[in-house]
Amino acid sequence: MKTVEVRVIAYGSEEYICARELRERVLRKPLGLTMRPEDTDGEDTQLHFSAFEGNRVVGCLIAVVAFADSENGASSARLRQIAVDEPSQRSGVGTQMMEFAEGELSARGVTDIWLQARADATRFYSKLGYVPEGAGFQELGIPHQKMVKRIEPFSD
Numbered sequence: 001m002k003t004v005e006v007r008v009i010a011y012g013s014e015e016y017i018c019a020r021e022l023r024e025r026v027l028r029k030p031l032g033l034t035m036r037p038e039d040t041d042g043e044d045t046q047l048h049f050s051a052f053e054g055n056r057v058v059g060c061l062i063a064v065v066a067f068a069d070s071e072n073g074a075s076s077a078r079l080r081q082i083a084v085d086e087p088s089q090r091s092g093v094g095t096q097m098m099e100f101a102e103g104e105l106s107a108r109g110v111t112d113i114w115l116q117a118r119a120d121a122t123r124f125y126s127k128l129g130y131v132p133e134g135a136g137f138q139e140l141g142i143p144h145q146k147m148v149k150r151i152e153p154f155s156d
Contacts, residue, residue: 001091002053002088002091002093003092003096004051004052004058004059004088004096004097005051006049006050006051006052006059006096006097006100006101007049007050007052007100008047008048008104009048009049009050010048011043011046012044015050016048018050019048019050019057020035020040022057022059022083022085023060023081023083025085026083026085026086027083031140031141031142033140043062046062046064046065047062047064047065047077047101047104047105048061048062049061049062049063049101050097051084051088051096051097053088058084058087058088058093059084059085059094059097060081060082060083061079061080061081061097061098061101062079062080062081063077063079063080063101063104063105064077064078064080065077065105065110066078075108075109075110075112076111076112076113076114077105077112077113077114078113078114079098079101079113079114079115080115080116082094082098094124095128098128099128102149102151103154105151106151106152106153106154107153107154109153109154110151111150111151111152112148112149112150112151113130113148113149113150113151114146114147114148114149115147116139116144116145117144117145117146117147118142118143118144119142119144119145122147125147126147128149129149130147130148131147131148132145132146133146133147133148134146
């Protein structure tokens with residue numbers, strides 16, 4: 001298993017630009033798509049995570065946190081734009097990145113995480129404890145499945 005450093009990165013930083021380029025290369029280009037300005041709308045208010053091998057970004061994901069219950073701080077987060085550089089796929093980078101993000105979200109009071117997995121990635125997310133919810137659907141011309149996971153909020 002390859003060991004990487006995973007951390008939160010700042011929107012608009014050089015690291016963010018590298019992560020956005022990775023998303024373009026891994027998620028968009030194979031579908032014949034390019035990232036449009038509206039595809040990054042709202043990213044300034046979202047949490048950005050990246051996995052690094054040395055100074056090189058080899059993985060990234062974005063979390064959109066929504067507070068649902070102000071009385072007890074419970075909230076949910078949607079994970080999106082999850083990408084691992086092709087040479088680093090199947091090396092443990094994705095797992096390390098997901099576990100780090102879940103820990104950070106737990107520390108922020110998140111109890112429910114959901115994502116829209118490409119059908120060919122559902123097995124990966126299942127191994128991490130995500131379960132399918134609802135029927136599969138098409139997005140960007142490829143099959144997807146909503147998957148959910150309940151986590152325990154971090155407590156002192």
